[in-house]
Amino acid sequence: MNTEAITTSISDEDLMILLKSNPEFVSRLLTMAKTKTEAKKLYVDAHHKPKISPLNAKAKKKSGYWYTHVYVDGKRKVVQKATEDELYDFLFDFYREQENLPKSYEDVFNAFIVYKREHGRSETTIKEYQRINGFLKRSIRDKAIVLITEDELRKWLIKDYLQRKPKKEALKKMLQLIKAVFEFGIRRKICLSNPARDILVEDYVKFCDLSTRTNEERSFSDEEIEKLRTYCLQDQLNPHAAVMLVAMETGMRAGELPALRKDDIMDGYIYVHRQQIREPKTNMNDKISFKEVDYTKNERSNPRGGRKIPITRACQEALNIALKLPGDSEYLFHHPDGKPVLKDSYEYYLRRRCESLGIKTRNNHAFRVAFNARLIKVGLDANQRCYVLGHCMQTNEKHYSFGDERTVEDVKNRLIESA
Numbered sequence: 001m002n003t004e005a006i007t008t009s010i011s012d013e014d015l016m017i018l019l020k021s022n023p024e025f026v027s028r029l030l031t032m033a034k035t036k037t038e039a040k041k042l043y044v045d046a047h048h049k050p051k052i053s054p055l056n057a058k059a060k061k062k063s064g065y066w067y068t069h070v071y072v073d074g075k076r077k078v079v080q081k082a083t084e085d086e087l088y089d090f091l092f093d094f095y096r097e098q099e100n101l102p103k104s105y106e107d108v109f110n111a112f113i114v115y116k117r118e119h120g121r122s123e124t125t126i127k128e129y130q131r132i133n134g135f136l137k138r139s140i141r142d143k144a145i146v147l148i149t150e151d152e153l154r155k156w157l158i159k160d161y162l163q164r165k166p167k168k169e170a171l172k173k174m175l176q177l178i179k180a181v182f183e184f185g186i187r188r189k190i191c192l193s194n195p196a197r198d199i200l201v202e203d204y205v206k207f208c209d210l211s212t213r214t215n216e217e218r219s220f221s222d223e224e225i226e227k228l229r230t231y232c233l234q235d236q237l238n239p240h241a242a243v244m245l246v247a248m249e250t251g252m253r254a255g256e257l258p259a260l261r262k263d264d265i266m267d268g269y270i271y272v273h274r275q276q277i278r279e280p281k282t283n284m285n286d287k288i289s290f291k292e293v294d295y296t297k298n299e300r301s302n303p304r305g306g307r308k309i310p311i312t313r314a315c316q317e318a319l320n321i322a323l324k325l326p327g328d329s330e331y332l333f334h335h336p337d338g339k340p341v342l343k344d345s346y347e348y349y350l351r352r353r354c355e356s357l358g359i360k361t362r363n364n365h366a367f368r369v370a371f372n373a374r375l376i377k378v379g380l381d382a383n384q385r386c387y388v389l390g391h392c393m394q395t396n397e398k399h400y401s402f403g404d405e406r407t408v409e410d411v412k413n414r415l416i417e418s419a
Contacts, residue, residue: 040089052084103190104141105141105181115184136161145185168201225367237325242321242332246319251368260333270309270311270315272306274294296390346364347363372389
């Protein structure tokens with residue numbers, strides 16, 4: 001093979017592909033390059049995405065330090081060397097060693113996590129991947145990915161995972177993740193096939209926990225809402241009570257409510273276009289913190305400019321209580337010092353109030369389900385309800401619309417009235 005002819009005739013992009021996919025090409029390049037440093041830099045640049053930078057201006061003259069970071073077992077590690085060449089030497093050895101090691105399933109999973117993180121997956125999603133992966137048998141995770149068979153995965157499902165009686169949705173997520181890891185390994189030329197490809201959720205549904213919560217458990221009843229309203233009206237100076245009063249009249253998400261500002265209250269409607277979300281932790285010792293983003297849950301990847309919720313008489317009364325909260329702030333729900341209410345503190349307040357009032361359902365989502373039921377009663381069709389609540393038709397039909405004893409009773413009364 002005439003390596004010199006290849007390197008002078010192909011594009012830089014094609015050369016990078018060769019360096020990433022054909023380890024033997026590296027050895028040939030090292031023998032013909034003008035300098036080994038030049039060849040090593042080409043190889044590192046093909047494999048290493050994080051920025052390589054000097055700590056200061058002196059480093060450019062090789063008298064300071066250069067640094068970058070690598071991922072080891074899915075964790076970020078800072079690497080610092082005296083010169084740029086020394087840093088490239090380290091990275092060259094690091095990636096060559098990675099190529100020579102047999103890749104276990106866990107190795108590929110960790111590389112998959114790094115890839116997802118670098119391509120914008122949220123830390124919440126990353127943690128969910130890691131949580132799900134923890135259910136996979138350790139002996140499989142530590143095994144070379146090319147040696148894992150379909151039979152081995154099926155045996156693990158039957159004898160281990162399905163013994164936990166997971167929900168169907170949990171089984172679906174588990175299989176999706178396993179398949180995604182193998183497909184990632186195929187794209188990175190670490191393995192040649194996906195032994196999980198033909199393992200279908202439908203094959204194992206009968207082993208899942210198919211029980212569901214009753215509709216009453218997913219939604220606050222009218223009586224429960226009245227109990228909560230009465231309590232909040234007696235606690236009007238507490239901003240969390242004001243949040244709850246507006247939640248029951250709008251069906252807004254727990255993260256959307258704290259992000260409301262006073263100028264979002266317009267003539268006849270509430271403009272919902274932000275949410276408060278938890279900041280990802282960089283290490284275990286970090287305190288929990290929140291940030292505000294300019295999109296709602298359903299519009300993160302499909303922006304539509306937010307939504308408008310009509311203000312009813314009862315909703316206006318709740319808003320008036322919020323507008324009278326002590327302190328000055330641009331936020332509708334705030335503490336006396338002007339700082340906005342936090343999503344978690346509101347949800348904690350709601351749980352405690354439900355507990356003290358003997359209400360079994362204790363989450364803000366129950367307000368959304370109850371509000372959807374109210375919209376059905378007043379005659380709004382599915383499209384209208386989806387707009388007000390801020391989700392798609394499939395989500396509405398699957399998680400919000402239901403027929404329970406209260407609906408049956410309503411149907412009975414209407415039939416009697418029409419007779």
